Amino acid sequence: MIKPDFSKGLLTTVVVDQATNDVLMVAWMNQTSYQKTLATGQTWFWSRSRQELWHKGATSGNTQQVVEMVLDCDQDTLLVKVIPAGPACHTGHRSCFFNQVKKFSKGVN
Numbered sequence: 586m587i588k589p590d591f592s593k594g595l596l597t598t599v600v601v602d603q604a605t606n607d608v609l610m611v612a613w614m615n616q617t618s619y620q621k622t623l624a625t626g627q628t629w630f631w632s633r634s635r636q637e638l639w640h641k642g643a644t645s646g647n648t649q650q651v652v653e654m655v656l657d658c659d660q661d662t663l664l665v666k667v668i669p670a671g672p673a674c675h676t677g678h679r680s681c682f683f684n685q686v687k688k689f690s691k692g693v694n
Contacts, residue, residue, distance in 0.1 A: 597611065609681065610681040628667060647669065649673070
């Protein structure tokens with residue numbers, strides 16, 4: 586099994602819905618949250634603001650069942666495919682990505 590590179594600290598983690606491939610959220614994992622995710626089959630992250638581990642959905646019930654975990658070519662970014670049990674965003678949105686900056690027309694340079 587290929588292991589992530591934690592030498593730079595936290596691992597950028599992109600969480601996607603396994604059924605739709607929609608990006609649900611981006612969070613951070615340290616070695617402990619990574620190991621807890623592997624052991625439990627649910628997502629665990631490191632909260633940079635609270636400086637503590639958090640189990641996604643522990644409070645809200647909106648857990649994420651892990652289906653697959655894939656590292657990028659440098660082993661410093663993790664893609665986690667999940668079955669979500671509710672919204673990923675703390676605002677109640679399905680995804681944390683709903684604030685559109687700009688939409689480009691197809692074929693426009």
